[in-house]
Amino acid sequence: MIPMQFSPEVRAAKATGKAIVALESTIITHGMPYPQNRDAALAVEAEVRDAGAVPATIAVIDGNIRIGLGADDVDALAQRTDAAKLSRADLAVCMAQRGVGATTVAATMICARLAGIEVFATGGIGGVHRGAEHSFDISADLHELAATPVTVVAAGAKAILDLPKTLEVLETLGVPVIAYGQNDFPAFWSRSSGLRAPMRLDSPAEIARAHRLRTQLGIPGGQLVANPIPSDFEISPADINPFIAAALAETKSQGIAHKAVTPFLLGRIHELTAGRSLAANIALVRNNARLAAAIATELSRIH
Numbered sequence: 001m002i003p004m005q006f007s008p009e010v011r012a013a014k015a016t017g018k019a020i021v022a023l024e025s026t027i028i029t030h031g032m033p034y035p036q037n038r039d040a041a042l043a044v045e046a047e048v049r050d051a052g053a054v055p056a057t058i059a060v061i062d063g064n065i066r067i068g069l070g071a072d073d074v075d076a077l078a079q080r081t082d083a084a085k086l087s088r089a090d091l092a093v094c095m096a097q098r099g100v101g102a103t104t105v106a107a108t109m110i111c112a113r114l115a116g117i118e119v120f121a122t123g124g125i126g127g128v129h130r131g132a133e134h135s136f137d138i139s140a141d142l143h144e145l146a147a148t149p150v151t152v153v154a155a156g157a158k159a160i161l162d163l164p165k166t167l168e169v170l171e172t173l174g175v176p177v178i179a180y181g182q183n184d185f186p187a188f189w190s191r192s193s194g195l196r197a198p199m200r201l202d203s204p205a206e207i208a209r210a211h212r213l214r215t216q217l218g219i220p221g222g223q224l225v226a227n228p229i230p231s232d233f234e235i236s237p238a239d240i241n242p243f244i245a246a247a248l249a250e251t252k253s254q255g256i257a258h259k260a261v262t263p264f265l266l267g268r269i270h271e272l273t274a275g276r277s278l279a280a281n282i283a284l285v286r287n288n289a290r291l292a293a294a295i296a297t298e299l300s301r302i303h
C-alpha cells in the first residue's frame with residue numbers, strides 16, 4: 001500500500017465524482033516568502049472552490065503523500081524552512097525517510113495520477129535553463145509531461161529559462177503545448193514570449209476532449225496548457241528582462257547550481273522588482289486555478 005492520505009474534502013469529491021484540481025507545494029516552500037506563500041496557497045484553493053471544483057494541494061508530510069491539505073497544514077508547510085524540494089528522483093527516498101517535502105510539477109503529476117486526479121494548476125513549469133548546452137540543466141518536469149497523463153495548466157514556462165529550447169524539447173518528447181485563447185506561448189510574467197505556441201485552444205471543453213482522446217489513442221503523457229497572465233498584472237519583457245539578467249549573473253558569481261537555481265532566481269527577482277513579480281506570480285497562479293477548475297469540470301462530464 002502506498003502511504004497516501006486524502007483530505008476529507010478530496011475524499012468526498014472522489015466519492016461523488018466532483019471535479020478535482022491538484023496543486024503543487026514547491027511553489028509554497030521554494031517559490032515565495034512567508035506569509036505571502038501561505039496566503040497565495042489559500043487564495044488559489046479558494047479560486048478552485050469558487051469555480052465549483054475541489055482543490056487538492058499535494059505534499060509529503062512525515063513520509064505520507066497528502067492529497068489535500070487543511071489550512072493548518074498549509075500554514076505549517078509555508079513556515080518550514082527544511083522541507084525538501086521533491087521531483088521525480090527524490091519522491092520515494094523522502095517517503096522512505098518519513099520526511100517532509102514539497103512536490104514540484106513532476107512529483108505533483110506523479111501523485112495526482114496515483115490519486116486519480118487528471119488536472120493540475122501551477123505557476124510555470126520547469127524547462128531548459130539558459131546555458132543548458134554547457135550545464136545540461138533541463139527540468140524533470142518536461143519528461144514527466146511526456147510520461148504521466150495529467151493536464152497541467154501553467155502560464156507557460158518561466159522567462160528565466162531558454163524558452164525556444166524548452167519548446168523544442170517538449171516537441172521532441174511529444175508533449176502537446178496548447179496556448180489558451182491566443183497564438184503566442186506566454187512567458188510567465190508576460191503574456192507573450194514572442195514565440196508562437198505549437199497549438200491553440202479556446203475552450204475548457206476542447207482541452208478536456210483532447211485529454212480524453214490522448215488516453216483513448218494510447219499515447220502516454222499529459223498536456224501543457226499555457227494560459228497567459230491576466231493583463232492587469234503583466235510585466236512586459238522590457239521591464240522584467242534586466243532583473244532576470246541580474247539574477248542570472250548572481251547564480252554564476254555565487255555558484256548556485258542544480259535544484260537551487262529556480263528557487264534562487266524566483267526569490268531574487270521578487271526582491272529586485274520590490275514585490276511586483278511576486279504579485280504577478282500570485283495572480284497568474286490564481287488565473288491558472290480557475291481555468292484548471294473549468295477543465296476538470298468538463299472532464300468530470302465525459303468518461
Ligand code: PSU
Nearest residue numbers: 026027031104105123124126139140262
Ligand atoms: N513556478 C513557480 N514557482 C516555483 C516553481 C515553478 O512559479 O517554485 C517550481 C515548480 O515546482 C517547478 C520547479 O516544478 O520550480 C522546477 O524546478 P527545476 O527547474 O529545478 O526542475
Ligand code: MN
Nearest residue numbers: 137138139258
Ligand atoms: Mn534543474
